[in-house]
Amino acid sequence: TTFVKMLAGVIQPTKGSIEYDLKISYKPQYISPDFEGTVHEYFEQFSPQLFTSSFLQAEVHDALHLKYLQDRELMTLSGGELQRVAIAASVVKEADIYLIDEPSAYLDSQQRMIVSRMLRRLIEKSGKSAMIVDHDVYFIDMVSDALIVFDGVPGRKGRAQGPFSLHEGMNRFLKNVDITFRRDEETKRPRVNKPDSYMDRQQKQNGEYYYKF
Structure with missing residues (x-):
């Protein structure tokens, strides 16, 4: 913003x-x-x-x-x-x-x-x-098609990185907040994995915080 x-x-x-x-x-x-x-x-x-x-x-x-x-x-x-x-x-x-x-x-x-x-x-x-x-x-x-990823301190300073491809940008962002997403098989929508669930651990181990296309 x-x-x-x-x-x-x-x-x-x-x-x-x-x-x-x-x-x-x-x-x-x-x-x-x-x-x-x-x-x-x-x-x-x-x-x-x-x-x-x-x-x-x-x-x-x-x-x-x-x-x-x-x-x-x-x-x-x-x-x-x-x-x-x-x-x-x-x-x-x-x-x-x-x-x-x-x-x-x-x-x-x-x-x-x-x-x-x-x-x-x-x-x-x-x-x-x-x-x-x-x-x-x-x-x-x-x-x-592409993402710019921001980090920093809210209200004080910010840093922009990118633009990246959608997958790489999402992966970087989600890694920063330690959350993984999968794609729901029925709705095809992104869904948050439960922390420390099998899917969460597996995706983090593979470095895939955002589902593969």
Whole structure:
């Protein structure tokens, strides 16, 4: 979150400087519904591309089921509804890189799957890049090609390593926190192994804190 805030120009680094000549679209971690009007009016004012592009209509508007929110007042939306609107508003903007902080917050498991697939498909088809910050391992597993791994002291200092491949990045991160993940055979989702279980010990012995693909 701190890293993408610096890239978005919201905060300044404690050392050095950030220089780039790129168009950036940023969805912050915390969303303030301070627009007085409907969802449709909000998009018309800030993200009209959502209605003028058939590609964005299909890939974003329809995928996120926004038609059911169009006539609702923005300030009356629930956390999950507001999250979907904020994600849509950020990804339909013309940009070189998209900074999306905690897109899975307030979304149920089905909505998280829909959003992760939408983001991955949209970025791949547009040929752009996105940096996504999220706490949901399954979400990151579905949406990411590569990972940047952070460590340090919270509130004092941080260090970024990478980018790494998804598997190597997850392996480094999980090794730092001493947790192993397996892939559930039925749901195919990442699952935490019980500490000191057979799977936990076996994966640690093999240096595979994250399941093999």
